[in-house]
Amino acid sequence: MDNQGFEMYGESIQKSSNGTEWPRKEERNSKWSLMKVFLVCLLACVITTVIGVLVLSLVYVNHVPFIRETVIKDDGTSSPKPEEKDVDIKFQFLNHVTNSKVHKYPGGEIQWARYRNDVNEYQSDEEMVFGRSINNHRSKMTFGTLRIKSKGLRAPHWHFNANEHGYLAQGSAWIGVIGADNSVVTTYNVTAGQVIFFPRNTVHWVKNVGSEDCLFLLFFTTHEELQTLDVDDAFFSTPEDIAARALRPQGGVNFIRTFKKQEEDQAINLPPNLNELVKNATYVQSPDNLVWQFFYDLKGSAEYPFPGGVFQWARYRINGTGLNEKEKIFSESLNKHENTLTLATLRIFSNGLGQPHFHFNANEMGYVISGCGQVGVILSGVTSNFNIGIGDVIFFPVGTQHYIKSVCDEDLLLILAYSTGNQLETLRMDDYFHGTADHILAQLFFKHQDEFKKFPRPAKK
Structure with a gap:
């Protein structure tokens, strides 16, 4: 045929409408093959990467307890936080x-x-x-x-x-x-x-x-x-x-x-040469x-017994109630300075109990001097019971109900500090239990109202 638009398929060279030569069929097929290989490789890489990330994520979740945080120091430098693990709530x-x-x-x-x-x-x-x-x-x-x-x-x-x-x-x-x-x-x-x-x-x-x-x-x-x-x-x-x-x-x-x-x-x-340096220390x-602004004879102060133990206090008392003249000086010194503490020694006799209670106006911190005991703490949604011994420090946030029990043959002795320079305010379990009407307790605990008469009234303090 004379029409060049219908040249034989096998023609070795074709031309476009503007006269340029088209690539040969073999070249076109070769380029398409390379494209297919590239696409397959790309897809394989994507799939491999996704699988690798998933595997590493599973390993990280199973073996690393938390993501390390960075702490910014006062001088502007940073340091990673040490790795944490699940820690007992106590x-x-x-x-x-x-x-x-x-x-x-x-x-x-x-x-x-x-x-x-x-x-x-x-x-x-x-x-x-x-x-x-x-x-x-x-x-x-x-x-x-x-x-x-x-x-x-x-x-x-x-x-x-x-x-x-x-x-x-x-x-x-x-x-x-x-x-x-x-x-x-x-x-x-x-x-x-x-x-x-x-x-x-x-x-x-x-x-x-x-x-x-x-x-x-x-x-x-x-x-x-x-x-x-x-x-x-x-x-x-x-x-x-x-x-x-x-x-x-x-x-x-x-x-x-x-x-x-x-x-x-x-x-x-x-x-090391102190004796050469100091000749007359007075x-x-x-x-x-x-x-007495800066000193208190706690050991020589009055004892305040309770069933199971005894307290001694270095504290502020309104109008100096129960204090001698020297102790009043210390009491007023505490109260006039901002953010001072109340201190006390607590001695719980063997198998004695400092009953559950909480403080309205102070956090409490204590150190075990001698003996051993058991402590219970109840916050909103948090309860913990644990043992304590010599050298342990305990902490009870304000409003937290807590108890301390002696569990050794010897007395349990602690030094306690309360975060108030005012008079400490405390409410004990027997006080708030008996301060609640019997019919309210009956409704709360699903027990007959008369049964709450079995609880003896606490002695007047």
Whole structure:
């Protein structure tokens, strides 16, 4: 045929309508084959990737308990949070402080049950849960143990964000407290069983003057990380010329330059050549009207018995009710400072019970001095029962019902702190049970109204 539009299919070269040559059939088939191979490979890669992601996700879910979070520090740097695991709910209320990190110094050591800004400073998940608990509940409470060797000195210091309340469990020490404005210095002796109190930003020091270690059980009124400044750190952080002008020593700035900062932290100080440095150490007992602002003889105070045990209190009492003249000074001192604590020793006799109760106006924190016991805690939707022993710290948020029972042959002895400088307000189970009308209890518990007469009325307190 003459019409070129109907050339034979086998023609080797074809032309388009504008005269350009079309690719040969073999070339077209080859390109389509390559495209099919590419599409198949792409599909295979997608399928493989999806399967891989699914497998890795399943492995991650099964073996990694949580996604690591990042903590932003105060200096702007970041650090990953330590891996967590499921932790028993009891550690919201319990801290084995004896297992915490021991901060060692030349003259002693400190251990903490507290909140940390950097979670990597926690020694365990349990410790972290406790720290978060006291912080989340805005408890205004931190606990620490301070051990000072014989002749050791807790360096003069002050706390920016907390009052300090302490109970001396062992040893004897001399205390120094420096007041504001006129710089009145109060010094006094403290022995085992007595209480010390340092208002926020008050410079104070503690010197062990006995032959055995001093052991202080300390409570601080903050649920944030405690902020402290030691006098030696403040001195060495001050420019030499400024320190010389402020202190005006003989020799001026040249004398200031003879001071050398120790390489290790001197928070609890005990120089090896102490006998060469100190020739005449004198201690003067200040007048009672000064001392009792910062001191309380808890061991020598009145006992308040209850079925199963006895309390002794270092606390504020409205109008000084039941207090002697010295104790009234301490009571008023607590009440005039902001965010102070009430302290108490609680002795529960063997198999005795501190019955279920709660506090209207205070969180509670305690340390086990001796014995062993069982604790029960009930929050909204949370219930926990656990055992406690020597060196354990317990925490009960405000309004939380709790009980403490002695389960050893010996008495259970605790030092307790409550986050109020006002009179503590407490309601016990027998009080609120009998304060509820019988017909209300009958309707609540599906029992006949007369059956509630089987519960004896609590004695008047």
